[in-house]
Amino acid sequence: MILGYGKNKKTSGEFREFFYARLDYWCLTVRLNTQAKIQAMTYM
DSSP: OOTTTTTSHHHHHHHHHHHHHHHHHHHHHHHHHHHHHHHHHHHO
16 A cells, blocks of 8 residues: 555545544544543542
8 A cells, every 4th residue: 555655646545544544443442441441440
C-alpha cells in the first residue's frame, strides 16, 4: 500500500481510511484500558 502511495487519489484515499481506522482502533483500546484500570481501582 505504501509503494503505491501518491500515484493516484484512490490509493492515498485508501491509505487515509486505513490510517484513520487504525487511529480509531487505538483510541478505543486506550479508552477500554483506562476504564478497566478505573474499575480495578474502584474494586480494590
